[in-house]
Amino acid sequence: MEEEKRIGVYVCWCGTNIAKMVDVVDVAKEIGKLPNVVIAKDYKYMCSDPGQELIIKDIKEHNLDRVVVSACSPRIHELTFRKALQNAGLNPYMFEMANIREQVSWVHTDRGEATRKAKSLVAAAVNRITWHESLDKRTVDINPATMIIGGGIAGISAALEIGNSGRKIFLIEKENKLGGHLAGVDLTFPYMYSADQILKPLIKQVTNNPNIEVFLNTQIDEVFGYVGNFETKITPGDGKEVELKFGNVIVASGLKPYDPGGIENYGYGKLPNVITSLEFEQMLKKGKIVTKEGAEPKNVAIIHCVGSRNKDYHEYCSRICCMTALKFSNQLRSALPDTNIFECYADIRSFGKGCEEFYAQTSRKDIMFLMFDQKNDLPRIRKAETMDECDMLIEFNELLSGEDIEVPADMVVLMVALEAQENARDIAHAVGVSMCGNEFYIERHPKLDPVATTTDGVYVVGGCQSPKDIPDSISQARAAAARILATINIGQVEVEVTTAVVNEDICCGCQTCVNVCPYTAISFDEEKGVSVVNEVLCKGCGTCGSTCPTGAIRSRHFTDKQILSQIEGLMSTSIELQEV
Amino acid sequence: MSYEPTIVAFLCNWCSYTGADLAGTSRMKYASNVRIIRVMCSGRVDPTFVLSAFKEGADGVLICGCHPGDCHYHEGNYKCLRRYHLLQKYFQQMGLDKDRLRLEWISASEGRQFAELVDSYTETVKNLGPCKMKQVIETLT
Numbered sequence A: 001m002e003e004e005k006r007i008g009v010y011v012c013w014c015g016t017n018i019a020k021m022v023d024v025v026d027v028a029k030e031i032g033k034l035p036n037v038v039i040a041k042d043y044k045y046m047c048s049d050p051g052q053e054l055i056i057k058d059i060k061e062h063n064l065d066r067v068v069v070s071a072c073s074p075r076i077h078e079l080t081f082r083k084a085l086q087n088a089g090l091n092p093y094m095f096e097m098a099n100i101r102e103q104v105s106w107v108h109t110d111r112g113e114a115t116r117k118a119k120s121l122v123a124a125a126v127n128r129i130t131w132h133e134s135l136d137k138r139t140v141d142i143n144p145a146t147m148i149i150g151g152g153i154a155g156i157s158a159a160l161e162i163g164n165s166g167r168k169i170f171l172i173e174k175e176n177k178l179g180g181h182l183a184g185v186d187l188t189f190p191y192m193y194s195a196d197q198i199l200k201p202l203i204k205q206v207t208n209n210p211n212i213e214v215f216l217n218t219q220i221d222e223v224f225g226y227v228g229n230f231e232t233k234i235t236p237g238d239g240k241e242v243e244l245k246f247g248n249v250i251v252a253s254g255l256k257p258y259d260p261g262g263i264e265n266y267g268y269g270k271l272p273n274v275i276t277s278l279e280f281e282q283m284l285k286k287g288k289i290v291t292k293e294g295a296e297p298k299n300v301a302i303i304h305c306v307g308s309r310n311k312d313y314h315e316y317c318s319r320i321c322c323m324t325a326l327k328f329s330n331q332l333r334s335a336l337p338d339t340n341i342f343e344c345y346a347d348i349r350s351f352g353k354g355c356e357e358f359y360a361q362t363s364r365k366d367i368m369f370l371m372f373d374q375k376n377d378l379p380r381i382r383k384a385e386t387m388d389e390c391d392m393l394i395e396f397n398e399l400l401s402g403e404d405i406e407v408p409a410d411m412v413v414l415m416v417a418l419e420a421q422e423n424a425r426d427i428a429h430a431v432g433v434s435m436c437g438n439e440f441y442i443e444r445h446p447k448l449d450p451v452a453t454t455t456d457g458v459y460v461v462g463g464c465q466s467p468k469d470i471p472d473s474i475s476q477a478r479a480a481a482a483r484i485l486a487t488i489n490i491g492q493v494e495v496e497v498t499t500a501v502v503n504e505d506i507c508c509g510c511q512t513c514v515n516v517c518p519y520t521a522i523s524f525d526e527e528k529g530v531s532v533v534n535e536v537l538c539k540g541c542g543t544c545g546s547t548c549p550t551g552a553i554r555s556r557h558f559t560d561k562q563i564l565s566q567i568e569g570l571m572s573t574s575i576e577l578q579e580v
Numbered sequence B: 001m002s003y004e005p006t007i008v009a010f011l012c013n014w015c016s017y018t019g020a021d022l023a024g025t026s027r028m029k030y031a032s033n034v035r036i037i038r039v040m041c042s043g044r045v046d047p048t049f050v051l052s053a054f055k056e057g058a059d060g061v062l063i064c065g066c067h068p069g070d071c072h073y074h075e076g077n078y079k080c081l082r083r084y085h086l087l088q089k090y091f092q093q094m095g096l097d098k099d100r101l102r103l104e105w106i107s108a109s110e111g112r113q114f115a116e117l118v119d120s121y122t123e124t125v126k127n128l129g130p131c132k133m134k135q136v137i138e139t140l141t
């Protein structure tokens, strides 16, 4: 006889996020009638402390042995609730979530239908959890070394943070020197600190730190292993292969400037005095602002949002270009007091500390701010005639005055967008992180967990995660470093236990699973004539489970029984309810 | 007269489930006929899961995985693709329309694509009419 199960079900309102579209009270009432469900409650915020305490209290009072929470996506709060179960003395795997926010209340518009669907998702979770079993967490030792991919300001900051606390760092840089884009910058906004004065001492500290091993001219191909125990082989510039072992990875691979050659209006590559923001930065660094002809420009125009905020190029805002453009105006004004400066912009985005003030200061320095329509009407640059007394003319409809204007220019600086690196996808594959549509890496949670990723032990910081300025990059780098130091300090980390196991009694020895496993985690025991799973190598994808002809392989926490009964639960309610 | 199909969808945790979550956080609206089951990888979708969905009364089954080359476990989606083709052949022999099963790649950033897929696939299954599998099995047994 099957032993009795005691399930508690909690339906979250998520304030009004769920309750507005789903009749949560009705869901709890109906689900409460299902077999094995001891109590079913609705509550305003299940993830809040009182919400979790409610579960803990009920587990103790009603002797619950399993808990279903029907709320947001398990990707957000599964761990929160598993911890609550643990606090109440239950195994964390005796938990299941039904996603009725992202999959129901936020995407449907009919309250009746939404409520019906919510019921069937919760019923499916109740069915599934009946088959859940306790799983014991496995802990592994952490290799205290860390690999950092990218030697720009983010990678350097993380390396120093960890290296200075006495832990080993492998710092991998694809170029022949450290420093990244910051090495090409003259002054930084909004306080006009010299980039060299920021960067050079840090690079020196890195090179002098015995804990930090720097590999230049080096790319990452493949990384094997899992949190605590990764390894890779690299071939640095000198051609000798090196094997590295480390417990954590920080990806700080940065970004690259957009090539404006694709925007015909701007004539980059055809008009010699149209240059990119990076090229202008080089001029500032050399202290010589001159046209291709070697003359001091009498008119300089700075065009904003080149390749940003426009569906034809990149839809996103590159974040740092507005402030960099204002910085250019400031530097131009001090270097060339009589030159006309035009800021041709779409909107000025002066985010961040000191930036709005910087904008206000700049606008008092005799600089013309002209607004154009970034979405539908980009400025057009053409070569001027001799009588125009300038090299080029920029033509556009100025939005604030409504007038069609022509701006004279001897030099045009294009504030180019920042985009993902060429090899962003390769790195993503090597370390197992996901990319958004713009090929920036996706963090574990955009608000609650902005530097971790869904792969344990892999962190993303700086420009590879999205365009950002120096302080933001450094903050992220140090945040990731702190996270890693904390795990190294504990010395051990819990790893997923949702691996595969073979039931030797029914394994027929066909070895199909051995062939499909992507991690060579399954081997064949000749003596016994059965397959054996190496649990350290297994990552729990479940591919073996769905190939096994005899059902001898069980994917823990995603067993056939669990999924089949989940399907049954989904369908039973949807049919019953449809007939009503 | 109008019948509302029920569609069971198997979504891999890493790309497709995240993509569906994104459709949610972006408040995109789509047909409520789809019921999602999370699996770690599309490679976990055992053919018996698909068949049992029909046995329980589903009118269509949708499988979503990471784009080729992007599977979190390297190649689970390729395994899934092969099974999908086999299953579709098998479907024809059983007298089931092969459109009752659909495999699509949805990345973590493709919330919109997911919403559109659900809408268009719901339409497809609606046009196929109710699936009789459950009834047939019930009369046979």
Ligand code: FES
Binding pocket: B012, B013, B014, B015, B016, B040, B041, B042, B043, B064, B065, B066, B070, B071, B072, B073, B074, B075, B076, B077
């Ligand atoms: S993890 Fe998405 S298909 Fe394998």
